[in-house]
């Protein structure tokens with residue numbers, strides 16, 4: 417899997433349709449968050465997921481950490497991919513892999529200024545049980561671990577991409593204007609953006625999504641040509 421583009425924080429069917437039309441691959445639905453600030457209901461998300469064609473994927477983004485609960489939630493939502501943004505343990509990931517081997521598991525690595533050692537440890541202990549890692553940015557001012565709109569030190573993500581036996585998705589403050597530089601620097605397998613694609617009314621902007629997809633595809637092709 418290389419050159420994959422995810423857009424997160426889907427709000428409704430019209431937004432999902434527009435993002436697919438503009439060429440993104442996966443759609444991320446943020447649900448069961450600690451702050452209970454979801455952008456849409458679980459029923460609405462499930463209805464959108466149901467209409468996604470097989471070339472694309474609906475991914476649930478959540479802070480759930482209990483394997484049984486995650487499996488049940490994915491079945492309820494009709495998804496076969498989940499992005500685990502909370503502090504799920506390697507033991508629980510192992511259990512989840514055992515009880516739901518068909519699920520595609522993305523595990524977040526939330527980048528701070530001083531936690532590269534901790535994150536390489538997570539990669540080492542969790543890699544056996546996940547399909548992909550996703551680096552995202554910690555916001556020390558709010559404690560938020562996702563949808564912060566903030567970039568982090570891309571050297572850290574580049575190092576994690578280098579040492580990880582699993583593909584890495586890069587996220588955190590990506591926009592149509594910085595995504596090409598980010599891909600060149602980090603050399604990830606995938607990219608993901610949320611707030612950097614929104615307009616002033618917090619809706620995804622078609623032209624921003626279009627440019628994000630075009631710039632990402634160009635940069636992925638460029639790094640693939642270098643190997």
Ligand SMILES: O=C(O)c1ccccc1N[C@@H]1O[C@H](COP(=O)(O)O)[C@@H](O)[C@H]1O
Nearest residue numbers: 424446562563565587588589609610611
């Ligand atoms: O998308 C969300 O609403 C969300 C909520 C809670 C945790 C993670 C979330 N999404 C992830 O946030 C980053 C990108 O955000 P941004 O581009 O910096 O705004 C990405 O991992 C999303 O999948």
